[in-house]
Amino acid sequence: MESEQIKSILEKEGxxxxxxxxxxxxxxxxxxxxxxxxxxxxxxxxxxIRACQLGCFK
Numbered sequence: 427m428e429s430e431q432i433k434s435i436l437e438k439e440g441x442x443x444x445x446x447x448x449x450x451x452x453x454x455x456x457x458x459x460x461x462x463x464x465x466x467x468x469x470x471x472x473x474x475i476r477a478c479q480l481g482c483f484k
Contacts (some may be wrong), residue, residue, distance in 0.1 A: 427459050432467045435459065444474040 435457050436442075441449070445468065454461045468475050 427463055429467060429470075430460060432463060435473075436473070438468075442474065443472075444476055446476050447478045450475060 433458060435453060436445070439449070441453075445453075445464075448465050450461060451469075453459065465475065467473070472475060
């Protein structure tokens with residue numbers, strides 16, 4: 427998925443500076459975005475991922 431699409435999804439969900447791991451999992455399912463794509467986008471754009479459940483996100 428394109429970076430701009432992920433940006434749009436996160437903005438729609440109100441995510442700007444941080445996201446909880448459960449939120450990332452929900453967004454992944456809801457929009458069909460892989461968890462890895464979300465993690466990569468967040469890492470590149472300095473969005474902190476909090477309360478990681480499985481160590482998927484750094």
